[in-house]
Each structure stands twice: as structure tokens, then as C-alpha cells.
Amino acid sequence: MPTTTIEGHHIQVDAEGFMTDPMEWSEDLAKALAAQIGIELTDEHWKAIKFVRQDFADQGETATLRRMSVVGEIPTKQLFALFPQKPAKKLAYVAGLPKPRGCV
Incomplete structure (x- = not known):
């Protein structure tokens, strides 16, 4: 399995x-990962990150955009504003989780 240093x-x-x-x-690593994709983390970003990490721990897979919106109660428009273009993938990347299996 490949490794990288960030x-x-x-x-x-x-x-x-x-x-x-x-x-x-780690949270420090999340900041570095976010910076790599041009995102500076705010409290709203951290709310989304904490939701997907807890949901992953509970469900065993990375939440889809729909799950983030419905279960995490984070509006889809807000997810697109926080993580432009591909919010589920970008959020999973910053949160240190596997790529989501489905886009919705």
C-alpha cells in the first residue's frame, strides 16, 4: 500500500x-489536507468533519452526500459551499476517511 508524507x-x-x-x-493533518485542496477550515467545516468521522465509526463506511445532509443535518447547499464541486469526496479526504462508495 502506498504511503505519503504530508x-x-x-x-x-x-x-x-x-x-x-x-x-x-489528526486535526493537524486535517488542516494540512484541507490546505492542499485550497480550503481553510472553519467551525462549520469541523462540524461536518466530526459528523462524518463519527458516522464512519458507527456505520463502518464513509457517509454519502445524502446521508451527510439527512442524518448529519448539514444542508446540501452548505456542503457545496464548504467543500466546492465534490463535497462528499473532499470532506472524506480531509476527514481521513475512504472515498465514499456512492455519490448520493
Whole structure:
């Protein structure tokens, strides 16, 4: 499995760059991952990140955009504003989770 180093953090990633071991994630690493895709994290970003990480721990898979909106109670428009273009993928990337299986 490939590994990469981001700001001194050695992490295991898949071919698309998504982390494969959520236990390697940290808030400092999230900031570095977000910066790589041009996002500066705000309290609203952290709310979404905390939801998807907890949901992953509970469900065993990364939440889809629909689940983030319905269960996480984060409006889809807000997700697109926070994580432009591909919010589910970008949120999973920053949260140190596998790429979501479905887009909705």
C-alpha cells in the first residue's frame, strides 16, 4: 500500500490519495489536507468533519452526500459551499476517511 508524507505525517493512502487507516488522522493533518485542496477550515467545516468521522465509526463506511445532509443535518447547499464541486469526496479526504462508495 502506498504511503505519503504530508507536513511530517507519514500516512497510508490508496491510489487516489485517500487515507486507508482513519486512525492515522489528526486535526493537524486535517488542516494540512484541507490546505492542499485550497480550503481553510472553519467551525462549520469541523462540524461536518466530526459528523462524518463519527458516522464512519458507527456505520463502518464513509457517509454519502445524502446521508451527510439527512442524518448529519448539514444542508446540501452548505456542503457545496464548504467543500466546492465534490463535497462528499473532499470532506472524506480531509476527514481521513475512504472515498465514499456512492455519490448520493
